């Protein structure tokens with residue numbers, strides 16, 4: 092019996108969560124496993140009504156779950172940062188979900204802006220450090236609001252944090268068993284302290300993985316190669332900030348925010364899964380948004396739960412649907428189907 096927390100969140104979050112859980116339900120029935128869900132109403136509306144973002148009691152409950160499913164966070168009437176920091180980042184940090192796993196996979200039949208590249212070339216995974224770096228929230232102002240103002244935001248890299256992330260990436264590369272190549276994406280030529288640490292740890296830990304080809308690429312060059320030669324990548328490991336940036340680029344080359352999913356993991360405990368896209372407020376309640384990314388996050392959640400076959404079913408159903416060309420355009424409002432119809436199609440394919 093799996094215990095799944097859902098946080099549908101803001102904007103279109105609830106709509107896509109519904110489709111994601113619809114598919115989860117279908118696959119559970121097909122595979123014969125049981126689960127219960129606990130829904131949490133965290134997000135902009137609750138914050139505006141009560142001033143509460145994420146109570147500590149909820150964090151304790153989330154810790155006891157097998158997995159957490161997050162729809163989307165972000166509300167037009169709430170100042171940027173409050174919900175992101177108060178919900179998403181708080182869960183990542185407090186639950187120590189130190190890996191952000193983001194597959195960049197172009198499904199057959201999906202348009203990519205990169206000419207002459209297809210599913211064979213665009214199939215890699217970004218392992219983003221998820222609890223440190225520039226996201227640590229260390230810093231402050233000096234003489235704020237005056238002409239002499241100083242703003243400091245520190246980049247925290249702990250030996251432990253860097254090592255566990257790099258080690259995970261090596262293990263993941265081995266398990267993925269595609270090209271067995273791990274690329275460290277950094278800026279070691281300029282961040283000569285922070286990313287010197289990353290390089291040293293990469294080399295040291297790498298010695299334990301003689302079967303894995305190691306490569307290093309500066310982040311600026313990485314963005315170039317992701318466009319020019321995406322086939323060079325198998326697994327990329329990188330720090331929090333660079334991971335944030337290059338995964339949006341990755342999402343674009345795999346067909347856009349309509350398909351990109353991610354997992355926030357702590358391999359030893361709970362994990363949270365989410366589509367990469369935001370809450371897209373202008374599409375709220377219109378039943379027009381593409382739920383594929385959200386459903387794909389369900390697939391990742393199944394994998395995490397140890398339901399590998401179920402995860403494959405979901406991934407296969409998504410792949411077949413996209414390859415069929417039925418969905419004309421992945422953008423919201425242009426699919427030729429409603430959000431719930433797309434959810435139905437995947438759910439039906441999964442049980443077929």
Ligand code: IPM
Pocket residue numbers: 175176179180335
């Ligand atoms: C992401 C998002 C978040 C991040 C925001 C919403 C805080 O962009 O998951 O990539 O920067 O990590």
Ligand code: MN
Pocket residue numbers: 335336339
């Ligand atoms: Mn981001």
